Amino acid sequence: MLSTHYSSDTSIIECGCDEAGRGCLAGPVVAAAVILPPDYKNERINDSKQLSQKLREELRAEIERDAVAYAVSFVSEKEIDEMNILYASLTGMNRAVQQLTTTPQLLLIDGNRFQNKTGIPFHCIVKGDATYLSIAAASILAKTYRDEFMVKLDAEYPVYQWKKNMGYPTPEHQQAVIEHGLSPYHRRSFHLKRLTEPTLF
16 A cells, blocks of 8 residues: 655645656656645555556546645647756646645655755655555546547547557557658657658568
8 A cells, every 4th residue: 555645744735746648759748746635545546557547537536536636737749849858747747736726845756856946845756656645646647637638639630549559659659650740749859750760660
């Protein structure tokens, strides 16, 4: 079972932060920030990558219902190209925190780096989404909101099968780029021109 609190002082308002979509060829990176009640328990919540799509969607509703506060932030593919994917991910987490209706006193960041623009103390935790409940909850929101967005984009550009691959570099997605070129939603900074070289496949 995941830990419910990082600090020994359970009166401290903690906020878990995570993102989804860093490794994709297309679409935004999406970040989420979640503040859960200090005594909150939900044994089904886990790192979003370990959950089925159906369970993630069920848990999204539960998290949104039970959270003290939550926020989700989108960083577009154009912003990713301008600032690179790492800083786009960190920017997304900062934005999500800044959108919260309750101000946290401690941020729990999934990963080993954070560029703090909030002024709130923070801790970076490698594999935090598999360790702390609030980070896992943020990973679920980030993943479900991003998947929902990519399904909408799939209706506009079905050739890339985003409804299936969510923008990740599957062989089918890469082959579609070779055959049809880039969409407006592809990240130009991800060296996609190399996909036109048949020697890659």
